[in-house]
Amino acid sequence: MTNVVNKNETYTGQVIDFTHEGHGVVKFDRFPIFVPNAIKDETIEFKVIKVKKQFAIGKLLTIKEKSQDRIEAPCEYYKECGGCQLQHLSYTAQLEMKKEQVVNLFQRKSHFEDTVINNTIGMENPWHYRNKSQIPVQKNRQGEIELGFYRQRSHTLVDINHCMIQDKKHDQIMNKLRTMLEQLNMNIYNEQKHKGELRHIILRSGYYTEDTMIIFVTNTKQLSHKNKIIDYITNEFENVVSIKHNINQEKSNVIMGKTSYTIYGKDTIEDQLAEYQFKISDTSFYQINPQQTEKLYNKALEYAQLDGEQTVIDAYCGIGTIGTYMSQKAKHVYGVEIVEEAIKNAEENAKINHVENATWEAGKAEDIILKWKKEGIKPEVVMVDPPRKGCDQTFIETLIELSPKRIVYISCNPATQVRDVEILKEAGYNLKEITPVDMFPHTTHVETVALIEKN
Numbered sequence: 001m002t003n004v005v006n007k008n009e010t011y012t013g014q015v016i017d018f019t020h021e022g023h024g025v026v027k028f029d030r031f032p033i034f035v036p037n038a039i040k041d042e043t044i045e046f047k048v049i050k051v052k053k054q055f056a057i058g059k060l061l062t063i064k065e066k067s068q069d070r071i072e073a074p075c076e077y078y079k080e081c082g083g084c085q086l087q088h089l090s091y092t093a094q095l096e097m098k099k100e101q102v103v104n105l106f107q108r109k110s111h112f113e114d115t116v117i118n119n120t121i122g123m124e125n126p127w128h129y130r131n132k133s134q135i136p137v138q139k140n141r142q143g144e145i146e147l148g149f150y151r152q153r154s155h156t157l158v159d160i161n162h163c164m165i166q167d168k169k170h171d172q173i174m175n176k177l178r179t180m181l182e183q184l185n186m187n188i189y190n191e192q193k194h195k196g197e198l199r200h201i202i203l204r205s206g207y208y209t210e211d212t213m214i215i216f217v218t219n220t221k222q223l224s225h226k227n228k229i230i231d232y233i234t235n236e237f238e239n240v241v242s243i244k245h246n247i248n249q250e251k252s253n254v255i256m257g258k259t260s261y262t263i264y265g266k267d268t269i270e271d272q273l274a275e276y277q278f279k280i281s282d283t284s285f286y287q288i289n290p291q292q293t294e295k296l297y298n299k300a301l302e303y304a305q306l307d308g309e310q311t312v313i314d315a316y317c318g319i320g321t322i323g324t325y326m327s328q329k330a331k332h333v334y335g336v337e338i339v340e341e342a343i344k345n346a347e348e349n350a351k352i353n354h355v356e357n358a359t360w361e362a363g364k365a366e367d368i369i370l371k372w373k374k375e376g377i378k379p380e381v382v383m384v385d386p387p388r389k390g391c392d393q394t395f396i397e398t399l400i401e402l403s404p405k406r407i408v409y410i411s412c413n414p415a416t417q418v419r420d421v422e423i424l425k426e427a428g429y430n431l432k433e434i435t436p437v438d439m440f441p442h443t444t445h446v447e448t449v450a451l452i453e454k455n
């Protein structure tokens with residue numbers, strides 16, 4: 001069989017679409033060639049570097065006709081660093097592309113033609129939005145300590161001094177910590193050998209408060225130079241209210257281990273969303289873009305259409321943020337979350353925010369929802385916000401048996417969301433409306449909130 005394209009040969013073609021990874025798609029005889037950095041509507045010259053049965057990969061050589069949406073990426077590390085993928089695309093085009101991906105998934109690949117798909121809700125200033133920086137620490141060949149982010153599809157670091165999407169405070173902390181680690185001659189983890197000590201440094205900050213937490217993740221049970229580290233940080237930084245030591249001895253890509261100790265200050269940091277205060281532990285999930293979180297939750301609340309009479313379930317509730325938002329307009333909120341520490345935060349957060357009509361339970365959503373069903377709890381509205389893999393099959397089955405009038409489904413992975421909504425459709429639910437919200441500007445991640453109603 002002759003190939004449509006051959007490896008190492010050069011071709012010219014028009015980019016007709018984007019993949020979900022933000023790569024341009026050129027098609028010859030319906031055979032797709034994915035070309036990183038190419039933009040829809042551009043005519044490009046590219047070299048084929050890989051040919052597979054179903055697709056090929058191309059390397060962009062020259063742009064013959066440039067898209068109006070192409071811009072100069074403002075970050076000096078953009079070409080090397082794998083943290084952002086879309087800085088060469090204007091922000092307006094990024095928002096359109098994210099909507100287009102939702103349209104593709106729900107209306108072209110599935111059959112939700114009657115669903116209203118709104119424009120992506122973007123940020124006014126889409127920079128420095130990340131309140132959490134997970135920074136790998138490595139030693140380079142010269143023995144120097146590097147802090148930065150991984151190159152695309154690799155585990156080697158780009159040593160960086162600043163990042164345009166993380167909280168500005170984090171640049172300064174990261175740079176000073178690099179100097180501190182050099183001065184202490186810190187033992188750094190070697191991933192290939194699974195030996196050594198310090199693996200990651202995680203910085204978490206409040207957006208509306210100045211609180212910062214620094215977490216040292218080690219492959220060892222001890223954190224060397226602990227007291228010197230605490231002295232250095234407390235002398236250098238005013239707003240660090242908590243320093244943690246987390247132990248991760250697993251040989252895996254998971255960043256944090258299960259055991260954490262507070263080695264200085266508080267166990268939590270605080271942040272504010274709308275008029276509510278939230279305490280956040282190191283192991284608890286908290287949305288990484290608080291400005292957009294308010295817009296996301298407001299949309300979710302609008303979709304929930306509460307008038308004070310409804311019993312509501314907040315499934316996959318984290319530290320109880322959405323549940324707290326809904327409690328003002330609900331009769332009672334039941335929240336469930338798998339991370340026990342997050343449920344402790346949710347209980348404390350309810351007290352701080354004077355929420356008296358909420359019950360929080362730690363456990364798997366699929367188990368607890370079944371227990372609630374057996375106890376006779378009948379929700380009119382269910383809010384779900386699962387991790388990337390989507391909802392568990394048994395969770396959806398119980399949800400269907402509970403038969404709520406309305407389901408509001410927040411997702412950070414529309415591919416699993418569409419799969420789950422298909423099952424709900426079979427069971428008599430109608431996907432009325434979806435709104436993409438840009439929680440992760442300059443990256444290819446798409447977040448959506450969907451309104452699903454019983455027919």
Ligand SMILES: C[S@@+](CC[C@H](N)C(=O)[O-])C[C@H]1O[C@@H](n2cnc3c(N)ncnc32)[C@H](O)[C@@H]1O
Nearest residue numbers: 285287316317318337338339364365385386387
């Ligand atoms: C995308 S986060 C949403 C959290 C929260 N709704 C928010 O907006 O901050 C998903 C949450 O689901 C939790 N989780 C993952 N698997 C779960 C399960 N099987 N049952 C309950 N919670 C789970 C995670 O720990 C995480 O807190």
